[in-house]
Amino acid sequence: MEDLPPELLVKILSRLNDSESLARCRVASKTLNLLFREVRAVNLTCTLSRFLKSRSIVVVTPFKTIFRSLIENSCNIRSVSIGVDKALRGLSFDDLNEEDSKDLYLTDVEFAKEWLPRVCEDLEMLSISDFWIQSCWRKSDILALVSSNCSKLVKLEVKNAWLSVVGLREMPNLRHLTLEFIRLDDENLEKVNDCFPFLRVLNLIGVGGLKEPRIHFLHLKSCHWTVSNAPLSLAIVAPNLLELKLKCNKPKSLILETPKLVKFHFSVEDAEGVSFGEFRDLNSLELISPDMYRLISNIRFGNKIRKLAVDSVKSIEQSEKLELGLGTLLQGFPDITSLSLSPRTWSDIETHFQSQGLGHMKGTASLKQITARVQMSDHTNVHQTVSFIRSILNRYRGLTDMRLMIHQDKDPRVRSNLISACMMSNQRVRWKWGMWAEGGEDMWV
Structure with missing residues (x-):
């Protein structure tokens, strides 16, 4: 390996995800030890095993x-990533000793002052978990320290901390x-909006301390926002x-002024307070809600x-919701x-079909593909499910691609009967079959 060109060795070392592995390489080879200083990233994670040791x-x-x-x-150094492994989230205050109550407090400003000045001039990416x-x-006050020193910073991630925005300065670059599982002293996100004016990507995951939050960025392209309860x-x-x-x-109100939105993943518990203008370019939509009928x-x-x-x-509250039929769904889209x-x-x-049928549903020539995870409870009749599928295919003549996944715990004989009946009933359709399970990956066969 030492016969390789130095430039290639530096690239190999730079691909190591953990700087502890990089340190082992330094010990194993004089050449690698010399090239170590050329690596532009430091990535260090405290694992659960290290914590216990x-x-x-x-x-x-x-x-x-x-x-x-x-x-x-x-x-x-251009990139710094320091953090604790996700496995440590399961620990409690009882697992700590009094003398080490700050040994993994990584957003400690006094600790940051010991190392940040050495790297701030060229630093482009910083992640602290x-x-x-x-x-x-x-x-x-880590945000104020970073904004005052890291003028070239392009990407910033902070997770699992209580952050103040006092002293936060504008960071035009x-x-x-990304702020994840953060308690933030910025009730309406005013300071965040003012100090990061040229953001392209914003992730706010489980950020608490907000009152009437408003995201306002003229250049933003991608946003992931998980709001508290x-x-x-x-x-x-x-x-x-x-x-x-x-x-x-359950938002009191929701205002979206995002006219160029193309892809939207929207999850809401109660859609009563949800109302916004039509999206002119929206192409891909994913809706997650127990209040689907009202939402659509x-x-x-x-x-x-x-x-x-x-x-x-x-629904979390198990409240009664209006039934959703395929007609309502396709009428809305x-x-x-x-x-x-x-x-x-x-x-x-x-269930809606079994009681109401397809009724007055109009056909549509645009629908080409349906992908569905089929539960099929013990009392579900295979014949009824096949009848439902046949009715859909007869009504929507442009539908030529059916991708159905059956729960992996379902009796294989029931699965086999369903597959055989469906494939024999309509030769024009391309069928694809698979299995699904809660929390698992879909398996196509």
Whole structure:
């Protein structure tokens, strides 16, 4: 390996995901030890095994000490990632000793002051994933420190921390911001909007402390926002936004001024407070809600949607909701070419069919493909399901592609009977079969 060109060796070393592995390479080879300083990234994660060892009688070098050493022995660093493994999330305050209550507090400004000045001049990417049980009760000014020192920073990620925005300065070069499981002292996101004016990508996942949050970015292209349980008034003003993934429970109101939106993933518990203007370019839509009938009936999503996914999840409050039939679904989206249905949605529309039939549903020439996860409870009659599928195919003559997944716990004989009956009933359709399970990956056969 040492015979390889130095440039290639540096590229190989740069692909190592963990700087501890990089340190082992330094020990194994004089050449690699010399080239180590040319690597432009430092990535260090505290694993659960390392954390447990540090609490045993075995002498373990402190995590922060290792990180500082890596920083000191590198030059021209462009990327820094430091954090704790997700496995540590299951720990509680009882698992800590009094003397090590700050050993993994990574958004500690005093700790950051020890290493950030050495790398801030060329730093383009910074990721800090803190240890929540050490950081949740300590408010950090890390954002102010970073904004004051890292003028070239393009991407910033902070997770599992309590953040203050006092002293936060404008960062015109920042393009990508992720705040995940954060307590943020910025009730309406005013400081975030003002200090990151040229963001292209924004991820706010489980950010608490918000009151009437408003996202306002003129250059934003992609946004992922998971809102807390509080009944908030939400607003997104982003004239150039193309992709939005929004999850909220029961918003008092929701304003979306995103006219160029192309792809929208929308999850909402109660659609009563949801109302916004038509999207002129929306092409792909995924809806997740127990209140699907009202969501589809009351909101105009635009007439350019071609790809639709629907998941009528079970209501947390188990309240009665209006039945969703396939007619209502396709009436709301008459021009779709591809339709994906969750197990519960398929069950809902099949139940509606058994009691109401297809009725006055109009056919549509645009629908080409249906992908569905079929639950088929013990009392479900295979003949009834086949009748439902046949009726759909007879009504929608342009439908030529059926992709059905049956729950993996279903009796193989029932699965076999369903497949045989469907494939014999309509020769013009391309059938694709698979299996699904909760929390697992779909398996096509």
